[in-house]
Structure formats: structure tokens, C-alpha cells
Amino acid sequence: MRLLRAPGVYTPQDDTALLVEALHAAAIAPGARVLDIGTGTGALAIAAIRAGAAEVTGVDVSRRAVWTARVNAxxxxxxxxxxxxxxxxxxxxxxxxxxxxNPPYVPAASPCAARGPARAWDAGRDGRQLLDPLCARMFDLLVPGGVLLMVHSALCGVDTTLRQLRDNGLKAAIVQRRWVPFGPVMHGRVEFLERHGLIEPGQRLEELVVIRGDRPERAE
Known part of the structure; x- marks a missing residue:
């Protein structure tokens, strides 16, 4: 799928592709209402429409991303x-x-960027500045029987995400995983990642995971 991308808008890459695979594996019901958080170019939202969703909403904090997704659609x-x-x-x-x-999840020396391309990936010292609020609010964003599919790096705490989703009422499990080489952003902060024990010395691969969260049909 060829998409336009305005300067500064996140380029779909390995994490996007892994999440699209999980989307197809989930076999969403025709007519589903879908929310794409951090839509960027609209790649995931468009994939959801093509998979049979009836109503898809993409949301992004970047005006350029919103414009890009609208144009691509x-x-x-x-x-x-x-x-x-x-x-x-x-x-x-x-x-x-x-x-x-596909939220920002890359550990960074400073909090999430307020503007510019880095806000598509920088997520605070532990990479969880956006993940934690999402986990806390996800139950309310899903209808009973609804499904979350979220991708992030194992560097920012897979077990933490699973625990938080479960603590907030969802069933949660890893449904996709893949090791990928560091891209330019990760290569640019190797020293920071090693210094804080987030990667082993010389490590140049990271594991990406897709976590599925299911809201039960009935209260348990």
C-alpha cells in the first residue's frame, strides 16, 4: 500500500507491519467501529477499513499527520x-x-517532545509516558467484547503492559512478536540505552510485540 507522507509524519515501518498482521489475524467482524490512536499516515486505519470495518476514526496530535491521513484516505x-x-x-x-x-514508546532522556518528528517516538525515560495512560483508560474505550491491538518495543516493559491491562479489567496476551534491527532513532541513543541498562552492550536488535487486550462480554 503506497501512502503519501508529509515531512515530520511517522513513516510506517516494522511495528506498523506487525500490527497490520495482528489486525488480519484478529479477523474483525464486518461493521466494526474502530479507533486508531496515533494514526500518522493513516496506514492502520486504512487497513482496518479494507478489513471490513464500517466506521474508523483516526486520531493524532500532529496537524501534519491529520492532514496526511485525510489525503491518503x-x-x-x-x-x-x-x-x-x-x-x-x-x-x-x-x-x-x-x-x-502504535504509540510513542522509545525510551528517551527527556519527556515526550511537544512538537516535531520526535513526538512520534519519544516516550520518556522508560518509554511508558504514553503507554501507561492508554493502559489505564483502555477498558472504557472498548465495548463489552471489544479488542485492543497495541504494538511496542520489549524495551519499555511487556510485563508491565500486560499487568496494567489486566489490573484494569482486560484479558491480555502477546499475539505477535518479531526481532528487528535498530533503526536510525535507536542507533542514535545506543549510549543512553546501554547506560540505563535497557539494552546489553553491543545489542543492536530490539523485539517488537503486539499485545491484545480483550474486554470481557460480562463483568467478572
Whole structure:
């Protein structure tokens, strides 16, 4: 799938592809309502529409990303709604059959960037500045029986994500995983990652995982 990408908008790469694989494996029901958190180019949202979703909403804090996703959907004549802002605020009070998320998760020496390309990946010292709020609010974003599919690096705590989702009422498990070589961002902060014990000396691969969270049909 060829997509336009404005400068500064996250380029779909290994984590995007892994999440698309999980989306297809999940076999979402036709007519599903889908939320794509951090839509970027709209790659995941468009994949969800093509997989049979009836109503897809993409949300991003970047104006350029919102514009890019809208243009990509229009060029492919797909009915994608794209909204600007923090998804946890923009869709507050709504719930979905499926939530997709490829959030910022790369550990960084400073908090999430307020602007610029880095806010698509920088996520604080432990990589969880966005992950923790998402885990805390995910139950409310899903209808009973709804599904979360979220990708992130094992460097920022797979067990932590599983525990937080379970503590907040979801069933959670890893459904996809893949080792990939470091890209430019990771190569650029090898010294920081080694100094803080997030990677072994000389390590130049990271494991990506897709975590599935299921909201039970009934309260347990």
C-alpha cells in the first residue's frame, strides 16, 4: 500500500507491519467501529477499513499527520474520519469494537517532545509516558467484547503492559512478536540505552510485540 507522507509524519515501518498482521489475524467482524490512536499516515486505519470495518476514526496530535491521513484516505476513496488531539480526550465517552495503537514508546532522556518528528517516538525515560495512560483508560474505550491491538518495543516493559491491562479489567496476551534491527532513532541513543541498562552492550536488535487486550462480554 503506497501512502503519501508529509515531512515530520511517522513513516510506517516494522511495528506498523506487525500490527497490520495482528489486525488480519484478529479477523474483525464486518461493521466494526474502530479507533486508531496515533494514526500518522493513516496506514492502520486504512487497513482496518479494507478489513471490513464500517466506521474508523483516526486520531493524532500532529496537524501534519491529520492532514496526511485525510489525503491518503481521500486518494483511495475510503471513509476515514480523522480528528486532531489527544485520543483520550477527543473520543472521551465513546467506545469501540477495536482499538489499534502504535504509540510513542522509545525510551528517551527527556519527556515526550511537544512538537516535531520526535513526538512520534519519544516516550520518556522508560518509554511508558504514553503507554501507561492508554493502559489505564483502555477498558472504557472498548465495548463489552471489544479488542485492543497495541504494538511496542520489549524495551519499555511487556510485563508491565500486560499487568496494567489486566489490573484494569482486560484479558491480555502477546499475539505477535518479531526481532528487528535498530533503526536510525535507536542507533542514535545506543549510549543512553546501554547506560540505563535497557539494552546489553553491543545489542543492536530490539523485539517488537503486539499485545491484545480483550474486554470481557460480562463483568467478572
Amino acid at each position: 481521500a486518494l483511495q476513496r475510503l471513509p476515514l474520519r480523522v480528528r486532531l488531539g489527544n485520543a483520550l480526550e477527543v473520543v472521551a465517552g465513546e467506545s469501540f469494537d477495536l482499538v489499534l495503537s
